[in-house]
Amino acid sequence: MDAASRLSQLRAQAGRIQHTPLAKLIAQDPARAQDFALRVGPIYANFARQHYDRDALAALFALAQSVDAPSRLKALFDGEKINLTEGRSVLHTSLRSDLSDAPVAKAAHAQALEARKRMRELVDSLAASGITDIVSVGIGGSDLGPRLAVDALSGPKPGRFRVHFLSNVDGHAAQRVLAGLDPARTAAVLISKTFGTQETLLNGAILRDWLGGTERLYAVSANVERAAQSFSIPAERILPMWDWVGGRYSLWSAVGFPIALAIGMDAFEQLLDGAAQMDAHVLHTPAETNLAFWHALTSVWNRNGLGYATQAVLPYDERLKLLSNYLQQLVMESLGKSVRTDGSPVGVETVPVWWGGAGTDTQHSFFQALHQGTSIVPADFIGVIRADAPYPQNHRALQANLLAQTEAFANGQASDDPHRAYAGGRPTTTILLDALTPQSFGALLALYEHSVYLQSLVWGINAFDQFGVELGKQVASRLLPALEGEAQADDPVTRALLEQLRR
Numbered sequence: 001m002d003a004a005s006r007l008s009q010l011r012a013q014a015g016r017i018q019h020t021p022l023a024k025l026i027a028q029d030p031a032r033a034q035d036f037a038l039r040v041g042p043i044y045a046n047f048a049r050q051h052y053d054r055d056a057l058a059a060l061f062a063l064a065q066s067v068d069a070p071s072r073l074k075a076l077f078d079g080e081k082i083n084l085t086e087g088r089s090v091l092h093t094s095l096r097s098d099l100s101d102a103p104v105a106k107a108a109h110a111q112a113l114e115a116r117k118r119m120r121e122l123v124d125s126l127a128a129s130g131i132t133d134i135v136s137v138g139i140g141g142s143d144l145g146p147r148l149a150v151d152a153l154s155g156p157k158p159g160r161f162r163v164h165f166l167s168n169v170d171g172h173a174a175q176r177v178l179a180g181l182d183p184a185r186t187a188a189v190l191i192s193k194t195f196g197t198q199e200t201l202l203n204g205a206i207l208r209d210w211l212g213g214t215e216r217l218y219a220v221s222a223n224v225e226r227a228a229q230s231f232s233i234p235a236e237r238i239l240p241m242w243d244w245v246g247g248r249y250s251l252w253s254a255v256g257f258p259i260a261l262a263i264g265m266d267a268f269e270q271l272l273d274g275a276a277q278m279d280a281h282v283l284h285t286p287a288e289t290n291l292a293f294w295h296a297l298t299s300v301w302n303r304n305g306l307g308y309a310t311q312a313v314l315p316y317d318e319r320l321k322l323l324s325n326y327l328q329q330l331v332m333e334s335l336g337k338s339v340r341t342d343g344s345p346v347g348v349e350t351v352p353v354w355w356g357g358a359g360t361d362t363q364h365s366f367f368q369a370l371h372q373g374t375s376i377v378p379a380d381f382i383g384v385i386r387a388d389a390p391y392p393q394n395h396r397a398l399q400a401n402l403l404a405q406t407e408a409f410a411n412g413q414a415s416d417d418p419h420r421a422y423a424g425g426r427p428t429t430t431i432l433l434d435a436l437t438p439q440s441f442g443a444l445l446a447l448y449e450h451s452v453y454l455q456s457l458v459w460g461i462n463a464f465d466q467f468g469v470e471l472g473k474q475v476a477s478r479l480l481p482a483l484e485g486e487a488q489a490d491d492p493v494t495r496a497l498l499e500q501l502r503r
């Protein structure tokens with residue numbers, strides 16, 4: 001049976017068990033509490049509270065085999081041009097791992113090591129200077145990963161530098177970031193794969209003028225010439241990236257320069273080691289015991305089997321509060337497609353809307369809807385076993401809440417009063433990190449990356465292009481003159497709005 005038929009049969013599979021309460025599925029097969037769980041290094045994940053059974057899982061693993069998922073994973077690591085619409089290799093794994101003998105992957109790994117050496121030298125030279133603050137200017141993939149990593153991994157003690165992030169083209173963002181900073185003690189890193197992104201070029205110009213010149217300006221780009229020309233930055237202060245790294249997969253490259261400045265180069269390399277550990281697991285482990293396969297197939301089940309339209313990510317750790325922002329780009333920019341790589345319609349639903357936030361705060365905002373709303377929202381709960389904060393009673397309370405929520409979501413609670421009844425049947429995966437370290441954090445992000453790629457294989461879509469974001473950019477550049485002068489817009493509604501904006 002081909003993948004398309006297997007995919008469309010997931011609905012029938014789901015129909016078989018959809019009306020069996022999740023709590024009953026678990027009670028009928030209590031061994032799933034152990035059997036539906038995996039550990040990979042510092043990460044433990046338990047899928048027992050997903051609304052499937054062993055037969056459904058068998059169908060999902062058969063689906064993965066029918067798209068040759070293991071050999072296509074190898075194709076990614078080997079640097080085959082799997083980004084078909086742009087004719088590119090996709091080698092973010094070569095930034096942290098050396099798992100392939102293919103010459104193109106070997107060459108990419110060598111380039112990555114060389115860039116890392118230069119990055120260490122730049123970190124050291126900045127550390128030896130009088131600079132106290134770094135402003136990282138970038139957006140999308142050139143912002144979200146470093147911003148998350150710095151927030152997650154900066155310890156309670158101040159590091160060598162304070163690292164600030166500037167992404168939004170809204171001038172209030174620049175105003176806020178620069179307030180209180182001293183230009184004489186600040187350096188700026190302009191990060192842009194293309195060096196053609198409007199937001200980054202405008203904010204970069206603000207930084208250059210505010211710093212009073214280009215002396216403390218650094219850049220990271222795949223377009224070194226453009227970076228050098230447009231901002232007069234000398235080559236020794238520009239770190240490279242390459243067209244074989246997608247923006248949303250790039251924090252492992254020199255795009256991670258702000259991470260290395262915030263937590264140190266050694267800790268940055270530990271982050272890469274954690275991702276490398278996950279890479280080796282995902283590449284070398286059979287699907288049935290492979291964490292990325294479990295994660296990806298669970299997402300496909302919730303989307304195409306059960307038909308759930310959104311997915312939440314709920315870290316029970318304040319340090320991971322930006323994870324949902326990061327995953328929104330990783331997952332939704334990668335999988336937000338309606339046509340297959342050959343241009344034909346996908347024929348099934350693809351990416352759900354990803355959203356979330358940190359517990360326990362979110363319990364007091366949107367959890368009501370998750371417990372009793374009419375839409376069922378599958379969720380990844382992420383907890384940390386060992387706390388590093390000095391308040392053990394708070395950590396126990398945090399963990400109790402995580403356990404309580406996932407249990408209540410699954411089991412619900414009957415009541416004669418419909419207002420006080422909980423239907424249950426809300427599926428969750430619980431992911432636990434031994435501790436939040438650069439390694440475990442790197443492994444976690446690599447897990448999500450691989451899960452995204454595996455989902456794209458099942459749907460037959462290209463996870464590595466993002467043409468959908470281009471149209472808005474084109475229209476914006478057409479409309480800019482209309483805001484600056486008298487030019488008119490063709491669209492009648494835009495014209496009416498322009499009249500208001502020009503008042």
Ligand SMILES: O=P(O)(O)OC[C@H]1O[C@H](O)[C@H](O)[C@@H](O)[C@@H]1O
Nearest residue numbers: 140141142192193194197247469
């Ligand atoms: O790194 P840059 O070239 O400046 O691109 C920054 C971002 O902008 C684009 O709109 C893409 O949608 C993102 O994938 C990319 O990460």
